[in-house]
Amino acid sequence: MSRVRAAGAAAAVLALCLSGCGGTTPRTLDTRKVEKGIAAGIAHDHPGTRVSVTCPRDIAVKKGERFQCRVRGRRSGEDVIATVTQADDQGRVRYRVP
Numbered sequence: 001m002s003r004v005r006a007a008g009a010a011a012a013v014l015a016l017c018l019s020g021c022g023g024t025t026p027r028t029l030d031t032r033k034v035e036k037g038i039a040a041g042i043a044h045d046h047p048g049t050r051v052s053v054t055c056p057r058d059i060a061v062k063k064g065e066r067f068q069c070r071v072r073g074r075r076s077g078e079d080v081i082a083t084v085t086q087a088d089d090q091g092r093v094r095y096r097v098p
Contacts, residue, residue, distance in 0.1 A: 026062075029091060031055035031069075038069060038082055038095055050074060055084070063089045071097060 035053040042051050055069035069082045084095045 026060045028057075029059040029061050029086070029093075031057055031059055033091075034084060034093055034095070035069065037093075038071065038084075038097070041095075042071070042097065051078075053082070061089055061091060062086060069095070 032055075034055050038053045039051055042049055050073075052072045053069050054072075056067055059065070059067050063086055065086045067084050069084055071080045071082050072078065080098055082095050082097045084093050086093050
């Protein structure tokens with residue numbers, strides 16, 4: 001099992017408390033903070049595991065909306081998709097890494 005997959009199995013569902021939504025209408029989620037939060041959560045749960053995370057931009061802030069982020073490990077083939085759900089309309093999200 002790859003390190004990313006092992007990290008995802010233990011990560012379960014974590015809550016990220018993120019603020020700093022964009023000021024455009026409609027408001028957009030600061031997905032760079034989501035990326036950092038997912039990477040930090042995996043590193044916390046599995047010390048020494050380093051990943052890069054890429055989320056789409058221009059995600060409107062809306063409670064219950066879902067989107068996906070790509071989580072990449074250091075080695076080829078260590079890619080997984082994280083599912084992110086907006087917990088509220090204030091920029092807080094939950095994510096799951098399989």
